[in-house]
Amino acid sequence: MVTPATTGPADPAGAPAGPPSPHDPALRADAERHLRALAGESARLREDQWRAIHALVAERRRALVVQRTGWGKSAVYFVATALLRARGAGPTVIVSPLLALMRNQIAAAERAGLRAHTVNSANPADWDTVYDDISQGRVDLLLISPERLNNPDFRDRALPRLAAGAGLVVVDEAHCISDWGHDFRPDYRRIRTLLAELPERTPVLATTATANGRVTRDVAEQLEIGDGAATLVLRGPLDRASLRLSVVDLPDTPARWGWLGRHLADLPGSGIVYTLTVAAAVDTAAYLADLGYDVRAYTGQTDPDDRRRAEDDLLANRTKALVATSALGMGFDKSDLGFVVHLGAPQSPISYYQQVGRAGRGLDRAEAVLLPGREDREIWSYFASLAFPPEDTVRAALAALAESEGPVSLPRLETRVDLGRTRLEQMLKVLDVDGAVRRVRGGWTATGEPWSYDSKRYAAVTAAREREQRAMLDYIATDSCRMEFLQRQLDDPDAAPCGRCDNCAGAPFSAEVDPEHQARAARRLDRPGVAVAPRRQWPTGMAALGVDLSGKIPPDRQADEGRALARLTDIGWGTELRRVLAPDAPDQPVSDRVFNGVVEVLAAWPWAERPVGVVAMPSATRPALITDLARRLCQVGRLAPVGGLAYTTPQGIGPRRHNSAQRLAQVADALTVPDPVREALAGLAGPVLLVDDHTDTGWTLAAAAHHLRAAGARAVLPLVLAVRN
Structure with missing residues (x-):
C-alpha cells in the first residue's frame, strides 16, 4: 500500500546519486500521471522510483530496489504495471509473502485503477475464475505466495502460462531469496526456476527494505538467472526520520x-x-x-x-x-x-x-x-536448533523416497525420518529447490539427481x-x-x-x-496451569515401525484432558521450569515453590471426577524429581500411592525422538504396568493422576494411559510440570 512517505519530495540531498536519471519526458509524464491517480495530486516520483520504472518499462531489464519502509517501492510496480499494460504487455505477477500484504496490495492496486486478483490457500473456490480471467486478459496484477509456485496444481496448470505471458514479475521482500538474509524461506528460492523460464526481456523487479551488502549481492546475482545482463541495483539511505x-x-x-x-x-x-x-x-x-x-x-x-x-x-x-x-x-x-x-x-x-x-x-x-x-x-x-538437519538425517529422507514406488506423504515419511513435521517439510522444500526431490500430488518423490550436503555453507550460515x-x-x-x-x-x-x-x-x-x-x-505471571489435550488418534503408518496401533484410540484406552504447571515457552513459570528441566540441571526433589504451583493447578482443575490415586512415570534422567512430586501429591491430596510404571528394558525409552510416529514407536512397547500397580488399580474406584516432568509430542502420556486403562484404571489424568511446545 502506498503511504504518505511515498508521495514526498525527490530523494534528499546527500542521497547516493545512482545512475543518471533517464531522459524520457513522455514516459515520465505518463508515469507521474499514474502516480497521481494512485497517491494524490501532490505526488511526485522520487528519482530512484523513476529510474526503476524506466528500467522496467523502457529497457525491459531486471532491477533490485533496496529502500527503507515507506519509501514507495510498491508505487514502482503499480506504475510500471499500468504503463506496461497500456503498451499491450501481459499481467504483472507479484510473489508476496503474506495474505495480509496481499490484501493491502489489492486494495492499493484497485485505487490505481488496476484489476488485481490473488491465488492463495484462502480462496480455492475462486481459482478457476481467476485463471479464466487471466486467459481473457481481464487481470492486470496477480498476487501469489512463494509456496504457490510449487503447489502441484498451480505449478502444472497455471504457472507455465503465467511465465510465458507475464508482462512484469515482482519479487516482494526479496531478502527471503537469500539464505544469508534474516528471513530465508525455501519457497522463495523457487523463484530462480521461474526466472529461468521467463521469455527474453521480461522485466523483473525485486524489492526489500532489509538487505545488507552480502544479501544485496546474492539477490542481484540470482536475478540474473536466465537473463545474463547485470541487475540494476538502486539502494538508498535507510534512516527513518520519524x-x-x-x-x-x-x-x-x-x-x-x-x-x-x-x-x-x-x-x-x-x-x-x-x-x-x-x-x-x-x-x-x-x-x-x-x-x-x-x-x-x-x-x-x-x-x-x-x-x-x-x-x-x-x-x-x-x-x-x-x-x-x-x-x-x-x-x-x-x-x-x-x-x-x-x-x-x-x-x-x-x-x-x-x-x-x-x-x-x-x-x-x-x-x-x-x-x-x-x-x-x-x-x-531453541530457534537455532531448527536449522538444516545433519547429513545422515537428510540422507535417510532421500533414501526413503528413492526406495518408494510412488509419492510418500509427510506422515509416512515421519516413520523413516526423525524430524518433526514442520522441520521435515522445511528440509524437503530446500531439497526441492536443490533438485533432489519434487513435490507431486500425493506427497514427495526423489528425482534421482545427484545432491551434495553443502556443510561449509550451512556452517557459514549458522556462524552468520x-x-x-x-x-x-x-x-x-x-x-x-x-x-x-x-x-x-x-x-x-x-x-x-x-x-x-x-x-x-x-x-x-x-x-x-x-x-x-x-x-x-x-x-x-504466577497464575499456574495449562491444559494438556489428550491424543485421540494413532499416527499414520505405525505398522512400518512394527507397532500394531492404527486409527482412533478407543475411548476406554485414552487419557482424559491433563494439566501442566506451564509451557516452557511461557514468560512466567516457563522461565523457572527451563532452569529446573535444563539438560545439565541436577535431579533433585521438587522445590516448595514449584510444588505449591502444582497444588494450585490441582485446586483449579475442573475434572469430572476427583482422582483417588497417583501413578508415577519412570524416568532415566529425573527419577528423584518425579518420585518426590508423586509422593508429596499423595500426602497433600490424601491420594493412594499406586506406584510407578516401569521400562521393559534397562535402556528405557532411549534418546528423544522428534515426531509422532518415531516417538510412539519408542514408547509403545517400552512401558509396562508392574503387577503391584495392577493390583492397586483394581482396588481404586476413581481416576488416577499420571505424573511426569514434561510432555512434548504427547505420545508418552498416550501410551502410558493406554497401558493403565488396559490394566484397569477407571480414568487417567496426566499431570506434568511443563509442556514443551
Missing part, C-alpha cells in the same frame, strides 16, 4: 509487564507489541486486556478470520495494539502506526529494523521501544546467525546512536547519528516501574 528508538532494560518479566501496563496508554495512537513466542503473545494480550486495554493476540496459530479482523481493527484504530509474533511482519502496512514495542529482542538487528519499520511511515514521530528479556538467548538457541545475535546484544548495550547502529548492520553508507534516539536525545521513558503494576503483573 522513528524514535529506545531501550528500556528491566530486570525480569514482572517488571517488563508492569512497565508495559503502565506506559501503553502513553504511547501514541495504536501500534504493535511484538513477542518472541506464541505463548508470550497470548499471555501478554490477556494481561493487558485485564488492565482494560483493547488489545488482540495475533500469532501463526490464530484463526485466519480472527487475524483478518484483528488487522482491520488495527488499521481502523479500533484497537490500541496487536500483541503479535513475527506472523504480523512483512508487508503489514498502516501509515499512522504510532509505536512498536518489543517484549523480548529479535535474533538480529536486521530483523529488528524490519519490524520497527512498521511504525511511523506517515507520521512525524513514532516510538520504537525494546524491552529485552533475560530469557531471549534461550529462545534464540550467531554474529547477528551478538550484534543484537551489542545494540541493546550500545551508548551510541541506535539508528546509526542499525544502518551500519545493513551496510548503509549514509549511516550517521540520528539525533532522535534515547542515546542521542535522552530517554523518552523512565525505566522506573510502578510498584502496583509490577505486583499485579507478578500475580498474573
